[in-house]
Amino acid sequence: QVQLVESGGGVVQPGRSLRLSCAASGFTVNTHGxxxxxxxxxxxxxxxxxxxxxxxxxxxxxxVKGRFxxxxxxxxxxxxxxxxxxxxxxxxxxxxxxxxxxxxxCNYFDSWGQGSLVTVSS
Amino acid sequence: xxxMTQSPATLSLSPGERATLSCRxxxxxxxxxxxxxQQKPGQSPRLLIYxxxxxxxxxxxxxxxxxxxxxxxxxxxxxxSEDFAxxxxxxxxxxxxxxxxxxxxxxx
Numbered sequence: 001q002v003q004l005v006e007s008g009g010g011v012v013q014p015g016r017s018l019r020l021s022c023a024a025s026g027f028t029v030n031t032h033g034x035x036x037x038x039x040x041x042x043x044x045x046x047x048x049x050x051x052x053x054x055x056x057x058x059x060x061x062x063x064v065k066g067r068f069x070x071x072x073x074x075x076x077x078x079x080x081x082x083x084x085x086x087x088x089x090x091x092x093x094x095x096x097x098x099x100x101x102x103x104x105x106c107n108y109f110d111s112w113g114q115g116s117l118v119t120v121s122s
Numbered sequence: 123x124x125x126m127t128q129s130p131a132t133l134s135l136s137p138g139e140r141a142t143l144s145c146r147x148x149x150x151x152x153x154x155x156x157x158x159x160q161q162k163p164g165q166s167p168r169l170l171i172y173x174x175x176x177x178x179x180x181x182x183x184x185x186x187x188x189x190x191x192x193x194x195x196x197x198x199x200x201x202x203s204e205d206f207a208x209x210x211x212x213x214x215x216x217x218x219x220x221x222x223x224x225x226x227x228x229x230x
Binding site for chain 1: 155157159161166167168169172173178179210212214217218219220221222223224
């Protein structure tokens with residue numbers, strides 16, 4: 001059974017850093033494209049970043065380029081999102097999600113974590 | 123960036139009725155890279171439909187997707203109480219991956 005469990009969220013001041021983790025079970029992060037998405041309070045879904053199934057490519061939404069970095073550790077079966085220079089507009093619930101299919105480009109999200117709230121406020 | 127526009131913003135229907143939700147893309151969606159998600163309050167989204175019309179695992183047959191080019195539709199043939207939620211369409215033709223703003227399906 002696939003499970004994704006995010007951690008690392010919290011309240012942080014503008015300009016500071018935070019790292020989110022997403023522990024996976026029931027599948028291997030090394031074989032699936034993995035994503036971070038977010039949802040600001042009362043708003044819709046926004047895709048943030050992805051790492052390809054073979055880890056050869058990463059992509060980011062423009063608003064986080066140069067500030068956020070997605071990575072994975074196969075030995076821990078965990079996905080990460082390093083968030084630097086945080087801004088108030090980064091406040092959201094952050095979800096990790098896996099691609100529907102492994103070992104290929106897919107970008108449909110068939111399993112999601114429960115979400116981790118990040119609040120950027122002074 | 124491909125902008126996805128969903129309509130209506132809110133749809134009020136009764137159980138047993140048919141729901142038709144629309145999603146329009148600002149550019150042609152290539153290779154059928156169009157999906158639909160359902161999100162209930164306090165829950166993570168759930169994949170319903172991918173590739174425009176393929177139901178995800180364990181999704182009931184009352185959910186169907188259709189469309190092509192820039193116009194797409196999610197149809198729920200006979201609404202059940204558990205279907206009242208927010209629905210999002212999502213595209214992956216170009217980066218970034220983008221979602222529509224959502225349609226809230228509420229009980230009339």
